[in-house]
Amino acid sequence: GAVVSQHPSRVICKSGTSVKIECRSLDFQATTMFWYRQFPKQSLMLMATSNEGSKATYEQGVEKDKFLINHASLTLSTLTVTSAHPEDSSFYICSAVTGSSYNSPLHFGNGTRLTVT
Amino acid sequence: AQSVTQLDSQVPVFEEAPVELRCNYSSSVSVYLFWYVQYPNQGLQLLLKYLSGSTLVKGINGFEAEFNKSQTSFHLRKPSVHISDTAEYFCAVSEGYGNKLVFGAGTILRVKS
Numbered sequence: 001g002a003v004v005s006q007h008p009s010r011v012i013c014k015s016g017t018s019v020k021i022e023c024r025s026l027d028f029q030a031t032t033m034f035w036y037r038q039f040p041k042q043s044l045m046l047m048a049t050s051n052e053g054s055k056a057t058y059e060q061g062v063e064k065d066k067f068l069i070n071h072a073s074l075t076l077s078t079l080t081v082t083s084a085h086p087e088d089s090s091f092y093i094c095s096a097v098t099g100s101s102y103n104s105p106l107h108f109g110n111g112t113r114l115t116v117t
Numbered sequence: 118a119q120s121v122t123q124l125d126s127q128v129p130v131f132e133e134a135p136v137e138l139r140c141n142y143s144s145s146v147s148v149y150l151f152w153y154v155q156y157p158n159q160g161l162q163l164l165l166k167y168l169s170g171s172t173l174v175k176g177i178n179g180f181e182a183e184f185n186k187s188q189t190s191f192h193l194r195k196p197s198v199h200i201s202d203t204a205e206y207f208c209a210v211s212e213g214y215g216n217k218l219v220f221g222a223g224t225i226l227r228v229k230s
Contacts, residue, residue, distance in 0.1 A: 034218075043221060043223050044220045046218070091158075093161065095161075095218075105163075106218070108160040110159050110160040
């Protein structure tokens with residue numbers, strides 16, 4: 001089956017630094033990737049939708065200058081948390097879709113746990 | 118706008134007992150419905166989905182769900198649970214399969230021996 005790989009699985013960084021999270025579709029071309037954020041004991045909240053070769057669409061309340069998303073190829077999207085602060089500590093999950101029709105399946109990565117100290 | 122309500126935040130159940138995890142949704146248009154399972158520190162795995170056709174949907178690991186349009190519900194059921202079913206379960210809705218999903222708050226299923 002289709003596999004989405006997220007890297008790193010865990011990262012600890014100091015406040016003020018930037019962290020890059022990669023989301024790769026290993027055996028299919030992902031025309032669209034979604035980035036979610038999950039706070040402890042809460043549901044997943046969609047942060048942004050990225051389409052290959054175009055700017056990401058951010059959900060209301062998500063700072064696009066803080067959460068930089070790049071979808072440069074059909075197999076790779078990156079989320080960069082800039083000038084991270086402790087409140088950015090969370091579980092970030094990406095998902096990828098292979099097409100735009102209703103038959104297009106959605107595949108999730110295993111997530112990245114970010115801890116900002 | 119779509120929304121998903123999972124009425125139970127936690128459901129404790131003994132092994133081999135049946136379980137039902139409740140999910141209600143609201144939407145002004147036709148929707149597609151999903152159940153996902155999340156094990157600790159992992160991503161989401163699709164259990165089952167309803168796109169159209171039969172309202173009773175069977176998924177992996179012995180789970181099934183029934184779409185009830187009049188009650189706007191999509192409850193998840195399993196006739197006999199195992200310890201390994203302990204996880205968090207998320208109900209989700211989409212107005213287009215492959216489009217962005219709106220998730221419920223999740224239900225933690227705790228299976229006890």
